[in-house]
Amino acid sequence: MKPLLPLIALGLLTACETKTVYSPPATDLPLFGDGYRADGDQCRRVGESAATVEYLDHTADLVACPEDYEGLGVFMTETGGTEVARIDGWVLFSVSREG
Template sequence: MSPILEGCSMPPVRSTSLATTILITSIVLSACLSKPHSQMETSLDESFPDSVNAFGDGFPDAGAPCRRLGESSATSAYLDHTRTLAGCLSRSDAEALGGEIVGHLDGVWLISIPNERPTP
């Protein structure tokens, strides 16, 4: 035994409890990493500031990262009865919606989308 460790007694480390801890940690971390980046980025609705009056559970479909935007002092200039105003937290999500990007406000990309798509 090393002279430094003489007189010291340490309880034996149980390898099963260490292995269990490592296993649980691995499972938790892999669950976090398995979400696509866009879901992790937008899973918190509080990311949309109150100033844009975001509502719904996704736009254009439930679970999508963008939201419809309602009337507020910040959005009123962008509202039009013939178009839907939507907001996305990333520019790539905004571009994917189609429509016209009309602004960027408090971290939200504003997109104006025609209610009726023109027929070719």
């Protein structure tokens, strides 16, 4: 019976559900906030830098979403965002603040 105990314990451990934590692509983009539209969203607002200065507009938010984000189409539809660039694995959108 003793040799079976480690196998049973191993089986129980492998049956446990593991939670995957999203890790955004590394970037030098000046991302800020804890999500665009709601805390925890994968998209983030982007600040001013040499890479983003030409995409900034005082009437719109500059927002970056990971390129592999499955909700890109929904994001564009819901926000009316226009893709302006792709940098370091992020898609940059200009999202109008003028309803």
